[in-house]
Amino acid sequence: MRGKPLFSNLQYCTRCCMPETQEGIKFDEMGVCQACQSAEQKIHIDWTKREYKLREIIKNAKSEAGSNYDCIIPISGGKDSMFQLFVLVKEYGMKPLAVTFDYGWYSETGTYNLINCLEKFNVDHIKFSVNRELIKRLAKRSLSCIGDSCWCCHAGLGAFPLKIAVKFNIPLLIWGESIAEASARATYFDPVRRYDREYFTKVSAKLSADEMICDYLSETDLNPFQIPSAEECKRAGVYGIHLGDYMFWDEQRQTEFLVKHYDWKESAMEGTYKSYKGVECIMVGVHDFTCYLKRGYGRASFHASIDVRHGLLTREEGFALARQHDPIRPHALDYYLMAAGMDEDEFYKIMEKQKVLQLKNIELPVYKNTEKHLEVLIPIGEQYVEKYKYCKMY
Ligand SMILES: [Zn+2]
Numbered sequence: 578m579r580g581k582p583l584f585s586n587l588q589y590c591t592r593c594c595m596p597e598t599q600e601g602i603k604f605d606e607m608g609v610c611q612a613c614q615s616a617e618q619k620i621h622i623d624w625t626k627r628e629y630k631l632r633e634i635i636k637n638a639k640s641e642a643g644s645n646y647d648c649i650i651p652i653s654g655g656k657d658s659m660f661q662l663f664v665l666v667k668e669y670g671m672k673p674l675a676v677t678f679d680y681g682w683y684s685e686t687g688t689y690n691l692i693n694c695l696e697k698f699n700v701d702h703i704k705f706s707v708n709r710e711l712i713k714r715l716a717k718r719s720l721s722c723i724g725d726s727c728w729c730c731h732a733g734l735g736a737f738p739l740k741i742a743v744k745f746n747i748p749l750l751i752w753g754e755s756i757a758e759a760s761a762r763a764t765y766f767d768p769v770r771r772y773d774r775e776y777f778t779k780v781s782a783k784l785s786a787d788e789m790i791c792d793y794l795s796e797t798d799l800n801p802f803q804i805p806s807a808e809e810c811k812r813a814g815v816y817g818i819h820l821g822d823y824m825f826w827d828e829q830r831q832t833e834f835l836v837k838h839y840d841w842k843e844s845a846m847e848g849t850y851k852s853y854k855g856v857e858c859i860m861v862g863v864h865d866f867t868c869y870l871k872r873g874y875g876r877a878s879f880h881a882s883i884d885v886r887h888g889l890l891t892r893e894e895g896f897a898l899a900r901q902h903d904p905i906r907p908h909a910l911d912y913y914l915m916a917a918g919m920d921e922d923e924f925y926k927i928m929e930k931q932k933v934l935q936l937k938n939i940e941l942p943v944y945k946n947t948e949k950h951l952e953v954l955i956p957i958g959e960q961y962v963e964k965y966k967y968c969k970m971y
Contacts, residue, residue: 580897583904583942584873587935591881594895596932597871598933601762615757616886618765624825631823633924635669638749646674646701650748651738653677653857654691656832657753659841661820662698665751674747677704678737680730680858681712681956686844687857688957696840705737707801709958714793717917720924723783725867726860726913726929731801732786735777739815743805748814754828755821759883765822774810828853845951847907849876850898859954862907868929869903870943873936877902904942909954 582589588597590610595602603611639647650665650673652658658675665671677691695702707715712729719728738750756763762780778785786802820826832853835841843852847862848869854876855861861876869875881895890898914921953960 579891579893580854580895580900581893582896584936584939586939587873590882592892594874594878594892594899595882596872596874596878598935599874600872601760603660605847611757612759613886615755615759615765618757619825622765622825624823629818629822631818632669634749634818634823635671639671642672642747646714646745646747647671648673648751649738649747650675650743651677651699651734651752652691652694652782653701653734654687654694655855655857656828656835656841656853659690659697659835659839660831661753662694662700663835663839664820664824666698666700673700673751674741674745675700675702676738676741678730678733679704679706680727680733681707681709681958682730682858682860683957684844684857684859684952684954685957685960686952688843690841690857693840693842703741705801706732707733711798712753712919713916714787714798717919718789718791718794720867720917720919721927721930722789722927723895724871726863726917728782728784728789729802730858731781731783732789735775735782736786736802736804737796739805739810742815743809743813746813748816750815750817752817752819753821754826758821758826759879774804774807774815774838778804818849827887829889832883839960846876847909847946847950848905849880849902851880854880856952859909859952859956860913862909862954864911865903866905866907866910867928867931870925870941871931872933873941874899875903892940905944905946908946908950912954 584596586718587606588604589595590604590613590725591608592613593610595610595612605614648665648671650658650661652662652675654677662673665673669918675695678956707729715729719726722728742750743747746799755765757765786799789799789802790796832841836843843855846852846854846856848865865876879897881890881898884890885892885895910924914924
């Protein structure tokens with residue numbers, strides 16, 4: 578299967594399928610994007626040396642923690658978080674506190690994966706869940722403010738682990754994949770070592786909690802999304818690392834390993850051909866579809882680019898998959914529109930305003946989704962209540 582890029586007026590990386598419209602993308606003089614350069618850097622890094630550094634960090638964290646938790650591991654139940662727990666608990670004997678921010682759109686498979694990884698690795702866990710009604714108001718506000726459906730998730734994932742770090746005096750936070758893996762915000766030669774408390778606001782949430790306040794969202798509503806102050810973070814000595822900067826990261830092989838040995842489960846995914854990224858959330862399809870409407874590429878382009886870098890696909894095969902999947906209207910849009918109290922015309926009107934300059938006068942193709950989706954695209958909480966409300970339990 579051979580394909581061409583969807584938009585002839587855009588510059589695409591000469592190695593993979595990513596267009597110039599990806600936020601923060603940088604090309605070198607050969608037209609190669611930073612993520613493709615990172616994939617090459619990975620091969621030339623002395624990972625044994627890096628692992629030695631990781632051992633040192635862990636040793637120090639353990640000795641400083643005393644009887645407290647050694648670190649915080651933010652987990653969603655996705656493949657990365659389960660792999661983090663495997664490495665840190667099983668291989669390095671750490672005692673982490675796992676924390677989860679539940680943005681309200683957990684899928685059935687994702688809920689299983691989250692519970693399963695807590696059971697398998699025996700870790701203490703704190704979960705924060707946003708109330709349903711607030712989730713809906715945030716979903717509405719999110720689209721016009723940042724051009725995607727998911728501010729609640731972006732902001733909560735950044736704020737909640739930090740709040741816990743400060744509250745419980747656990748300075749070390751450990752994330753999974755390196756920032757260098759798929760973005761130009763870091764390179765493997767120069768990983769992000771210093772912790773930036775506003776990282777998630779800058780990269781994904783875009784707007785702070787205060788900037789989301791409006792006539793239907795109060796300061797009190799937005800309190801769970803407030804990031805602790807610089808002083809509070811300093812007092813707790815908060816710092817963070819990404820495991821992927823210290824060990825060779827290969828998400829495909831890691832996923833196969835977790836499926837085989839720890840019963841992690843894949844699921845059907847909207848907007849792409851891979852089944853292991855973002856399975857915990859029913860709204861991923863909408864998130865990626867808005868990216869397509871805004872920037873002209875969706876999750877299939879992103880996945881295909883990863884596979885091209887790993888030599889699993891040719892660039893042309895990648896473009897063919899992107900053309901096939903990126904423009905499909907996701908089924909989850911039905912739930913989103915209901916939750917946000919919006920009709921479809923309004924949705925497309927808002928997205929038209931969010932379009933990048935390079936695509937302004939181009940009508941993006943959108944295809945109807947003709948296939949039934951296998952995962953139920955309703956949050957697990959709502960599914961669960963609906964399922965049992967008429968049942969006599971015992
Ligand atoms: Zn590239």
